[in-house]
Amino acid sequence: xSIWHTEPIYATRSKPCTNVLIFGTxxxxxxxxxxxxxxxxxxxLTSITTPAISAYRFxxxxxxxxxxxxxxxxSIRLLLSPSQKEINNEPELAHFNLPLPTKDNIETAxxxxxxxxxxxxxGCAILYAAGHGIRLLNDSGIVLLEDFGxxxxxxxxxAIDIGNIHQAMALDRAAKNQFYFVDACAIEPAxxxxxxxxxxxxxxxxxxxxxxxGSPIFFGAAPETLALGEPGKGTLFIQALLRCLNCDAAxxxxxxxxxxxxxxxxxxxxxxxxxxxELAQSFGDKQSVVLGGLSADSLFHQLKDPPQIxxxxxxxxxxxxxxxxxxxxxxxxxxxxxxxxxxQTPRTTHxxxxxxxxxxxxxxxxxxxxxxxxxxxxxxxxxxxxVQL
Amino acid sequence: MNKKFCNDFAKNPNHNNxxxxxxxxxxxxxxxxxxxxxxxxxxxxxxxxxxxxxxxxPDLYVIQLHRPDGREQSQLVELEKGQVxxxxxxxxxxxxxxxxxxxxxSTNIKERSGDTLNTRSGEQVILAIPKRVEFNLLEKSFASIxxxxxxxxxxxxxxxxxxxxxxVYGNIEIVENVQQNQQEIHEKPxxxxxxxxxFDGSMWAxxxxxxxxxxxxxxxxxxxxxxxxKFKASNQLQVLEVRKPQGESTHxxxxxxxxxxxEECTVKLWDSGNDFQIICDFTNSSRASLVxxxxxxxxxxxxxxxxxxxxxxxxxxxKNPVEAALGGYVLLRIGDIERLHNWPSNLCxxxxxxxxxxxxxxxxxxxxxxxxxxxxxxxxxSQRGLxxxxxGLSILVARLRSYTLYDKKLNISSSKxxxxxxxYKLLAEIALFSDNNLALLSFKEASLVSQDAAExxxxxxxPSQLKQQGIDLSTVPVxxxxxxxx
Numbered sequence: 084x085s086i087w088h089t090e091p092i093y094a095t096r097s098k099p100c101t102n103v104l105i106f107g108t109x110x111x112x113x114x115x116x117x118x119x120x121x122x123x124x125x126x127x128l129t130s131i132t133t134p135a136i137s138a139y140r141f142x143x144x145x146x147x148x149x150x151x152x153x154x155x156x157x158s159i160r161l162l163l164s165p166s167q168k169e170i171n172n173e174p175e176l177a178h179f180n181l182p183l184p185t186k187d188n189i190e191t192a193x194x195x196x197x198x199x200x201x202x203x204x205x206g207c208a209i210l211y212a213a214g215h216g217i218r219l220l221n222d223s224g225i226v227l228l229e230d231f232g233x234x235x236x237x238x239x240x241x242a243i244d245i246g247n248i249h250q251a252m253a254l255d256r257a258a259k260n261q262f263y264f265v266d267a268c269a270i271e272p273a274x275x276x277x278x279x280x281x282x283x284x285x286x287x288x289x290x291x292x293x294x295x296x297g298s299p300i301f302f303g304a305a306p307e308t309l310a311l312g313e314p315g316k317g318t319l320f321i322q323a324l325l326r327c328l329n330c331d332a333a334x335x336x337x338x339x340x341x342x343x344x345x346x347x348x349x350x351x352x353x354x355x356x357x358x359x360x361e362l363a364q365s366f367g368d369k370q371s372v373v374l375g376g377l378s379a380d381s382l383f384h385q386l387k388d389p390p391q392i393x394x395x396x397x398x399x400x401x402x403x404x405x406x407x408x409x410x411x412x413x414x415x416x417x418x419x420x421x422x423x424x425x426x427q428t429p430r431t432t433h434x435x436x437x438x439x440x441x442x443x444x445x446x447x448x449x450x451x452x453x454x455x456x457x458x459x460x461x462x463x464x465x466x467x468x469x470v471q472l
Numbered sequence: 473m474n475k476k477f478c479n480d481f482a483k484n485p486n487h488n489n490x491x492x493x494x495x496x497x498x499x500x501x502x503x504x505x506x507x508x509x510x511x512x513x514x515x516x517x518x519x520x521x522x523x524x525x526x527x528x529x530p531d532l533y534v535i536q537l538h539r540p541d542g543r544e545q546s547q548l549v550e551l552e553k554g555q556v557x558x559x560x561x562x563x564x565x566x567x568x569x570x571x572x573x574x575x576x577x578s579t580n581i582k583e584r585s586g587d588t589l590n591t592r593s594g595e596q597v598i599l600a601i602p603k604r605v606e607f608n609l610l611e612k613s614f615a616s617i618x619x620x621x622x623x624x625x626x627x628x629x630x631x632x633x634x635x636x637x638x639x640v641y642g643n644i645e646i647v648e649n650v651q652q653n654q655q656e657i658h659e660k661p662x663x664x665x666x667x668x669x670x671f672d673g674s675m676w677a678x679x680x681x682x683x684x685x686x687x688x689x690x691x692x693x694x695x696x697x698x699x700x701x702k703f704k705a706s707n708q709l710q711v712l713e714v715r716k717p718q719g720e721s722t723h724x725x726x727x728x729x730x731x732x733x734x735e736e737c738t739v740k741l742w743d744s745g746n747d748f749q750i751i752c753d754f755t756n757s758s759r760a761s762l763v764x765x766x767x768x769x770x771x772x773x774x775x776x777x778x779x780x781x782x783x784x785x786x787x788x789x790x791k792n793p794v795e796a797a798l799g800g801y802v803l804l805r806i807g808d809i810e811r812l813h814n815w816p817s818n819l820c821x822x823x824x825x826x827x828x829x830x831x832x833x834x835x836x837x838x839x840x841x842x843x844x845x846x847x848x849x850x851x852x853x854s855q856r857g858l859x860x861x862x863x864g865l866s867i868l869v870a871r872l873r874s875y876t877l878y879d880k881k882l883n884i885s886s887s888k889x890x891x892x893x894x895x896y897k898l899l900a901e902i903a904l905f906s907d908n909n910l911a912l913l914s915f916k917e918a919s920l921v922s923q924d925a926a927e928x929x930x931x932x933x934x935p936s937q938l939k940q941q942g943i944d945l946s947t948v949p950v951x952x953x954x955x956x957x958x
Contacts, residue, residue, distance in 0.1 A: 297807065306904070306906075307905075336516045349772060356769065377805070436514040438514075460514075460548060
């Protein structure tokens with residue numbers, strides 16, 4: 084199967100690299116578009132409008148931004164089944180001749196990806212799956228594929244269990260760092276209680292082998308809950324994930340290279356947990372990311388530059404802003420990074436992490452005294468400061 | 473890339489003139505908390521713990537305290553040459569949101585005339601009514617609510633022995649629905665039923681230990697009834713079962729008593745009317761409490777740091793298998809199996825009533841490719857009732873599932889296969905309904921006792937709202953003639 088994107092390092096096979104498999108299904112060939120069918124095997128589901136665009140955005144981010152000094156990007160396999168709404172929002176989706184995430188296509192892509200991931204032990208494997216989801220056990224994450232619901236087939240014939248893939252990838256020769264993202268609901272349909280045993284259509288053999296060093300599974304939703312999406316913007320999980328990777332989860336924790344800003348498993352999970360929940364709360368809902376698998380603190384991504392943190396400064400009383408000359412100074416470099424007169428509160432500036440000093444010099448005769456915040460620590464994800472005059 | 477916590481990480485410390493820093497954390501008595509030291513550019517200098525003296529070069533530093541609630545607290549510290557500096561950071565947190573701090577409870581006076589209830593408050597009415605009564609809104613203004621009480625002809629009295637099951641205690645809130653230009657009645661029933669189940673080594677039964685005096689404190693904050701219950705811990709595995717009179721059960725596995733620890737077990741019950749939450753408080757182990765807090769916000773790295781050396785934990789704190797089991801799960805989760813050494817086997821043997829020890833030993837064996845031993849230990853664990861921790865159930869069910877589905881090379885005997893299948897059936901159901909937000913195992917729906925015992929052994933927890941209202945249950949408002957037998 085053709086690969087969506089490769090880097091030169093992939094072809095040489097001489098050095099470890101990162102191999103990525105991404106698939107997202109919004110349009111299901113056997114599911115109705117709007118009104119759920121009465122067929123119990125279709126689980127009351129319809130086609131949806133955010134997984135494919137979410138998968139595409141993640142693939143685009145990996146292609147353009149992902150950086151891992153130990154295992155640079157090698158390949159991206161991308162399989163998408165977008166809805167018309169997603170194509171309208173992201174016309175690029177219509178121009179790619181991407182394979183659909185059907186059971187057969189995913190099986191082929193998965194086997195090829197697994198072989199690539201077994202070339203170098205020091206490599207990295209990333210799998211992102213989005214679509215309708217089911218969760219039967221804590222570390223299972225069943226994602227329904229494009230041809231789910233074929234008449235006469237086993238109920239989960241068109242489905243893949245990411246928990247099984249995770250287990251099957253624990254091979255002595257496989258990439259020692261693996262990351263799994265399951266951007267899908269985690270519900271158990273009532274009809275499943277009638278089944279004694281169910282197997283997903285794609286099921287890899289699980290071999291006895293040593294565990295890899297780190298293989299976390301980031302589940303987009305806690306068991307028995309839904310993963311939410313925002314039409315046009317993608318799932319809440321992908322929105323928060325990209326924010327985390329670009330800024331919110333960045334830490335300068337490489338003692339050998341202090342200027343490097345990294346995203347590692349633990350910080351990514353902490354910030355993803357709060358980020359997704361905050362987004363859900365803004366819609367009056369709840370969504371909890373769950374961490375499964377082996378969650379050793381592995382490096383996922385290294386930012387090219389320090390993250391840009393939104394720093395919002397406001398003054399109290401608000402009426403004082405028209406008399407204020409605002410200066411934001413880095414205590415690290417002594418450079419003035421923002422200067423505004425008259426000051427308009429609140430003022431949001433994007434700054435690199437560090438310690439800053441805020442000066443508000445008031446106009447003579449304004450009846451306000453100068454305001455100073457001598458040491459403001461600015462760290463991801465964002466900072467709000469209020470200066471009382 | 474695991475965090476290495478070290479106590480002294482100065483590159484070139486000048487020992488004659490060394491600069492030292494000690495971080496103390498108020499609000500935390502006994503356990504050292506993880507801190508990170510960064511330079512003024514926020515680049516990592518090193519990791520350490522509170523109450524540990526750190527040697528640093530003179531400079532400006534940012535000290536980051538990783539709080540158990542998931543938040544981070546940072547402080548800028550300037551260290552001068554030769555200075556020995558002590559800084560204090562606090563765990564207390566004051567909410568920015570005034571609503572978080574306000575305590576509200578609407579109180580009102582009710583007047584009854586015939587089948588009409590009239591209140592002098594226009595917002596809500598707090599009362600206790602039989603479930604066979606339904607009410608309809610007659611009038612509502614800022615000053616009063618008038619509700620008509622009628623018999624609910626659709627209600628069938630339950631055969632339950634506990635008369636409380638036939639009553640609803642709660643409040644009725646009248647809400648304006650602006651969009652539909654009408655008023656809606658929101659009912660919030662209060663009160664929960666609790667009972668203790670005990671595992672005797674082969675099956676679950678209702679405990680005959682009374683819980684009559686279990687309630688040690690109750691109060692109402694922001695319309696939520698908060699009740700603290702204290703149970704005498706047992707060396708038998710116990711489960712607290714809680715349910716609303718008209719709702720489904722939630723089960724919470726209580727920590728086992730072992731020697732002098734966990735003689736008592738404190739559980740907090742938050743009853744918000746339509747829903748409730750239960751949380752077990754590890755009052756006897758601040759270390760276990762902290763580890764659970766870190767785990768709940770996803771900080772496995774800090775939890776691992778708090779657990780310290782797991783082997784020491786087992787030998788020096790042998791009275792505390794709960795802490796040891798917790799430490800074992802954390803190390804398994806972050807993949808640091810070297811630190812587990814052989815102690816999981818000891819935990820398994822020395823505490824034969826704890827499933828968690830067998831699960832950790834089994835998982836360790838499985839990861840070392842000792843598959844026959846692993847299978848036997850997992851099967852042993854499944855016969856010990858339930859693990860105390862959700863993590864344990866998750867590992868156990870995943871492995872049992874693998875054995876039932878995939879692994880046919882273990883030559884499992886038919887009697888073991890039978891045990892495996894029946895254990896997997898029960899545990900998988902419990903796992904499916906387990907609460908992912910709690911570290912201690914808690915689950916809904918699945919039942920541990922037979923249907924015959926469904927209504928036995930319950931104790932009603934009187935909602936504190938009624939107490940605060942000064943309502944004695946024996947004189948609860950009688951809204952219908954002949955309904956006084958509460």
